[in-house]
Amino acid sequence: MNPKTTNKIAIGLIYTFVAIVVAILVSLIGYILVTGVPHISWHFLTSKSQSFLSGGGIRDQLFNSVYLLFLTLCLSFPIALGSGIYLAEYAPKNWITEVIRTTIEVLSSLPSVVVGLFCYLLFVVQMHIGFSILSGAIALTFFNLPLLTRNIENSLKSVSHLQREAGLSLGLSQWKTITGIILPAAVPGIITGIILSAGRVFGEAAALIYTAGQSAPIIDYTNWNVFSSSSFLNPMRPAETLAVHIWKVNSEGITPDANLVSSGSSAVLIILILLFNLLAHWIGNLLYKKMTSNF
Amino acid sequence: MTGILQTKNVHLYYGKNEALHGFDLNFNENEITTLIGPSGCGKSTFLRCLNRMNDLRPNVTINGSFKFEGKDIYSPSIDLTELRKTIGMVFQQPNPFPFSVYDNVAYGLKLAGMKNKHKIDKIVEESLKEAAVWDEVKDSINKSALSFSGGQQQRICIARVLAVKPKIILMDEPTSALDPISSSKIEDTLVRLKKDFTIIMVTHNMQQASRISDKTAFLLNGDLIEYDSTQKMFVNPSNKKTSDYLNGEFG
Numbered sequence: 038m039n040p041k042t043t044n045k046i047a048i049g050l051i052y053t054f055v056a057i058v059v060a061i062l063v064s065l066i067g068y069i070l071v072t073g074v075p076h077i078s079w080h081f082l083t084s085k086s087q088s089f090l091s092g093g094g095i096r097d098q099l100f101n102s103v104y105l106l107f108l109t110l111c112l113s114f115p116i117a118l119g120s121g122i123y124l125a126e127y128a129p130k131n132w133i134t135e136v137i138r139t140t141i142e143v144l145s146s147l148p149s150v151v152v153g154l155f156c157y158l159l160f161v162v163q164m165h166i167g168f169s170i171l172s173g174a175i176a177l178t179f180f181n182l183p184l185l186t187r188n189i190e191n192s193l194k195s196v197s198h199l200q201r202e203a204g205l206s207l208g209l210s211q212w213k214t215i216t217g218i219i220l221p222a223a224v225p226g227i228i229t230g231i232i233l234s235a236g237r238v239f240g241e242a243a244a245l246i247y248t249a250g251q252s253a254p255i256i257d258y259t260n261w262n263v264f265s266s267s268s269f270l271n272p273m274r275p276a277e278t279l280a281v282h283i284w285k286v287n288s289e290g291i292t293p294d295a296n297l298v299s300s301g302s303s304a305v306l307i308i309l310i311l312l313f314n315l316l317a318h319w320i321g322n323l324l325y326k327k328m329t330s331n332f
Numbered sequence: 333m334t335g336i337l338q339t340k341n342v343h344l345y346y347g348k349n350e351a352l353h354g355f356d357l358n359f360n361e362n363e364i365t366t367l368i369g370p371s372g373c374g375k376s377t378f379l380r381c382l383n384r385m386n387d388l389r390p391n392v393t394i395n396g397s398f399k400f401e402g403k404d405i406y407s408p409s410i411d412l413t414e415l416r417k418t419i420g421m422v423f424q425q426p427n428p429f430p431f432s433v434y435d436n437v438a439y440g441l442k443l444a445g446m447k448n449k450h451k452i453d454k455i456v457e458e459s460l461k462e463a464a465v466w467d468e469v470k471d472s473i474n475k476s477a478l479s480f481s482g483g484q485q486q487r488i489c490i491a492r493v494l495a496v497k498p499k500i501i502l503m504d505e506p507t508s509a510l511d512p513i514s515s516s517k518i519e520d521t522l523v524r525l526k527k528d529f530t531i532i533m534v535t536h537n538m539q540q541a542s543r544i545s546d547k548t549a550f551l552l553n554g555d556l557i558e559y560d561s562t563q564k565m566f567v568n569p570s571n572k573k574t575s576d577y578l579n580g581e582f583g
Binding site for chain 1: 383385388390413414415416417420421423425427428429430431439440443444489492493496
């Protein structure tokens, strides 16, 4: 075979494989959107879910997902930032740091249902926190930490070594060099990482079934008292998220329109996660442009 | 005349590998001294000893005496950040921070605790003027420093060092990444800066060394071969190796 033919065959094969990947993605997302989008309406998004009757919405589940995401980021971001800075800037090259890195790898590959059950036993049962947004946020922090830490470490490391030398040679301490120069330069990458991990957290279900619970008690959106059990802000109340709702409606839903509710919820979930991804690219690019030039 | 910076019996090891074999070099105030020699001769390594940038590298052992205005640079009681402010450094690659020109120059001052905006503005302007880049950046001082050309970036980096008022400026091949026009602008700048600062510069460019420096040190394989006034060295070197190197027979 001459090189030209080999090249043509190789390119053909590569295009075929790419086409397979794209086809899977498009058919999957297409199916979810085609079956779900017609059911999405203002009423669907803003009314509460029904247990027996048709016409239920996803208002509370939607809010719970967002609130849970917010709490998860509040818990995981500071820890991830600290450990990311340590790994990127301070950690010496020895076996202890290697153990830390391996631990992070392992943590990120734990099956979510195992983490969910672990958190159920430890936080929900042993520590008497009960099914609550807080327990859910702790469980999700377990997933989020390795991703975020890795992302922050890589973002910091990708800042040129010349910048570090420039800072130190100006008489800045290592800490000032990191917080004043390296961290701002790494912000675009870090923001992108946060939003991408947020998308993953948003779609998580298995770990939440055992921690945040599967019930959506009636909550009052006008009650701003965090300690009141009916307040929408109370982190100690059980809270069913959108992803858990989809699972529940499919496995034990008895409403006549369970199918439609499930398709609609799935479509909302997918659309939101796609938006997260687009937002990540957009904000990342915007920040990068802002930091590197002011045209 | 005793120098502002005196080094004695300098030995440096990368692990067990000796890279500098023990030599003395003294630097005079308000002079430009260039270090020349083939790649790998240890001139950049030596330069980085002078503001302790080698501390960042693992496995480096440094012996010998380094005295700046009579004080030991490697004494445990020395304030490292203070030392690096007094002995500033300009690198081979222009490395401005990804901030505006103004912030690049003002950064060291702000972190040193200076709050007076008016005073900072004044020093920023002075430093950029001293570094001969003011006219080119004054209308876009809030633009990112990264949007300027390499030569302009390097002069912004010089201004950044000048702003913290060092006594000595170390330069590690400051023009090797630049075009000839930018290089000559920087050379002019250095000659003007001499009256206020002491400059120690590593260069690969013989013409540059002969044009602007008062003294030249020739290093070869970790040894100091010859150290003399630039004029004497380029016209009538006393060591055969020096004349061979200057004539381009090796290196």
